[in-house]
Amino acid sequence: MRKLVKNKNVLLIEDNTELQNLISTFLKSYNYDCFVYSQPLEALEEFKKESSKYCIVILDLGLPGMDGFDLFKKLKEIKNIPIIISTARDDIGNKIHGFELGADDYLSKPYEPRELVLRIDATLKRYTDDDKIKINELFIDLDKKTVFLDDHQIEFTKIESEIFFMFINNINKVVSREDILNQTSLKKDTKNRTIDMHVSNIRFKINDDSKDAKYIKSVWGIGYKFIDDN
Structure with a gap:
């Protein structure tokens, strides 16, 4: 019997291949399984079919074919899952908009992967429910x-x-x-x-x-x- 947040599957939506590999490798060392998508529509289709598979989403805003904020809203319509925004958009306007939409955290690139793990851990603790x-x-x-x-x-x-x-x-x-x-x-x-x-x-x-x-x-x-x- 497992608490709901013991599921440690992360949905990473990021089109930078180098960053994909860096984040995936680092998360794996902390026992998170990272499932990576570059294309927002593919990620959306996966989430529609397998939303219960994931405990958290790491979302880039600068994606091909769809703005990250639009994708954010579509993901939340499917399931109220924790989402951490990971982006090069570090201006205060985007940060405010992200939190207004319901982002659980907002990380401005570049950042240390260890910081991302700490943010994920802290976010999931808030979602822990013994019931x-x-x-x-x-x-x-x-x-x-x-x-x-x-x-x-x-x-x-x-x-x-x-x-x-x-x-x-x-x-x-x-x-x-x-x-x-x-x-x-x-x-x-x-x-x-x-x-x-x-x-x-x-x-x-x-x-x-x-x-x-x-x-x-x-x-x-x-x-x-x-x-x-x-």
Whole structure:
């Protein structure tokens, strides 16, 4: 079970090849995986498909074919992700405009790569939330009792939600059918097959397969175990 910000994939949108290589290499030494795009439209298409993959965006403003501020707004429309602007535009007007749009930080080139790492670390700390975790493709808000799969919220019934969050509160522990019966709002005379049906519905909604369980493993004769190998 991982805090949401433990995802350390960085989307770098920068058309300077030398700077791409410098930043990518340096971030890798600090355990960040850097995915680089020179063309804003390609970066935008990638972000539309894989926004949940990234924890932060490093964005140059002087890009070919699209102004960086326009790209900034399009990225934010897709997902409210932390964005650090990395640019040669060091005048106060651009800085103010960047922060007005919602930039988390603004670095004027040239700068030391170590400074960028420190800014990334500081930005992600502000986004740390102990109530938000990630398990494989699932994003879970423990406080709001919401679950997202690939940025789409899963609609559980009341009973399904109770069972699911009971599993989450007992990661890698066996939860018996009796536990489920006693700790949810199921009627006390509920049959085992009804409990199994609810679990089957949960599996379907979180894209799990009982024959090759990624999340919910059946424990023969007892109940279930929600597994997380991370």
